[in-house]
């Protein structure tokens with residue numbers, strides 16, 4: 001891979017998204033189990049369907065730009081997944097991709113700005129704030145970590161690690177929350193004690209992105 005420690009190019013983004021598709025596939029049963037505790041138990045299969053579509057498309061797309069990779073990922077969620085979560089993940093990645101414009105490579109500042117806009121869109125469309133026990137509880141701290149990393153002048157590896165760690169802490173915080181959005185709101189107190197499925201998906205994706213870039217740097 002060609003890009004340096006301060007930027008992610010299209011090949012990096014392609015590798016990151018393909019690796020994330022593999023990671024959610026490995027955790028499909030766990031994601032569905034989390035959703036089954038409070039909802040209809042389809043979350044794992046939903047996310048794998050969306051991301052497998054993106055992986056197939058990317059495997060036959062030569063030299064996509066970072067924005068193209070996000071567009072393809074968004075399409076997987078919007079066209080192949082459906083449901084509330086599909087539309088929200090689709091909007092997230094579509095707005096992130098728009099934020100990348102037609103750049104050949106993205107730095108930490110571009111990542112932080114694009115992720116921040118994407119997370120704002122999810123909160124508006126989902127009418128959700130942190131504390132409602134949704135994907136937003138992982139996304140908001142992750143976007144904040146990206147902004148802090150940009151301000152501190154972190155390289156992409158450290159920035160992605162901080163984003164992933166913040167998302168995972170956000171997931172852990174959802175465990176003790178009752179649910180106020182999505183199907184889980186009908187579960188009442190049954191939701192308490194179970195981390196949110198959509199937030200867990202966010203953490204898996206960002207952790208895989210971070211690990212992919214660590215491997216790139218070690219190569």
Ligand code: ADP
Pocket residue numbers: 035039040041042043044046047083084085086088122125126127128133134135136181182183196197198199
């Ligand atoms: P569905 O709820 O249609 O079965 P999934 O099971 O795939 O869809 O996704 C459930 C996840 O979607 C939840 O764990 C939660 O993170 C997320 N979610 C649901 N509704 C909202 C909302 N209004 N705002 C943000 N996230 C939401």
Ligand code: MG
Pocket residue numbers: 035039040041042043183
């Ligand atoms: Mg569900």
